[in-house]
Amino acid sequence: MSEKADAPNGTSIESLIRLLARLPGLGPRSARRAVLHLIRKREALMQPLARALEDVAQAIRVCTTCGNIDTTDPCAICRDPRRDAAHLCVVEDVGDLWALERSGLFRGRYHVLGGTLSALDGVGPEDLAIGSLVARVGKGGIEEVILALNATVDGQTTAHYITERLSEYPVRVTALAHGVPVGGELDYLDDGTLAAALKARHPV
């Protein structure tokens, strides 16, 4: 199986395939399929996609308050007066913020760290938006900081570090509960999750 990305014809087609192959989840083979699909749907898909990419590339801003990506700065969440400014949810990246927003369960505001502390990858506190988080909390008005970080070693290390940094402020720092995923079967769960679920058991 050849892994070359080139189509035999049309250098502009070749370069389109090469660019698409750089998206996560796409390789040279699926990029070629995508380009054939786009060419077949030139009016309905290819031209709208080109325009949407151009629009977003022009319009996107990183919110200087929370780190969210939006077409305005401050972002729609930071500007929305109906969002509860007293509850601040700390996430690793914008994808996590989107996941929480899709759930519709959280009506406070966010703070995007831009990653997690990682000794292996050489990511220190100064590489993340931790200073700006402490400054936001320091300004007052925030009652609770919810650490919605991934349940990985790096995520938990980061949560621990942030908790330390915020300990001098009169703010409640909480973290997402660990436990059995809803719909999950015990048989398929790892020991760590089982242990956490057992430890956090509650009366029914």
Add this chain to the structure above:
Amino acid sequence: MSEKADAPNGTSIESLIRLLARLPGLGPRSARRAVLHLIRKREALMQPLARALEDVAQAIRVCTTCGNIDTTDPCAICRDPRRDAAHLCVVEDVGDLWALERSGLFRGRYHVLGGTLSALDGVGPEDLAIGSLVARVGKGGIEEVILALNATVDGQTTAHYITERLSEYPVRVTALAHGVPVGGELDYLDDGTLAAALKARHPV
């Protein structure tokens, strides 16, 4: 797991995700990941991709001779005087043409059918570029028509139909050999392939 494609913020971001999710091999979830990746690489990837899509959408032509997709009509293969016009390779679609071109093994010209005959899907000979194939052969100068169709029932039905249609012309009609894929293990082959390989056995 939510299958909604919407990001919480920025309608232009949402519509970009929705468009990307329509590509084969991408769903709402991977389209969101792709958009986040694009936003992070705005200069290096997002803007070049927008331009490449626009360029290709403007430039692509379907070759009126062979059905290939290129930025010129006739396509680069039909225009290339070094390609052997006496050998014509018939393929189902442009993706198959690209696969053969990547191999670099065939130096003749192509004819893209645009699909296969299919009683189930109601695809008849008039829906495919079979009339134009017969016309190309009728003009003379072609010695051999190589049917490089998929080894499916529809592909083989189409091959049979084309062979019939071309039987009145002084042209050799051949098909790709069936057999054990190079590097393939007998244990994993289906009976049809084994039977074909056995039937076509040759002295060593």
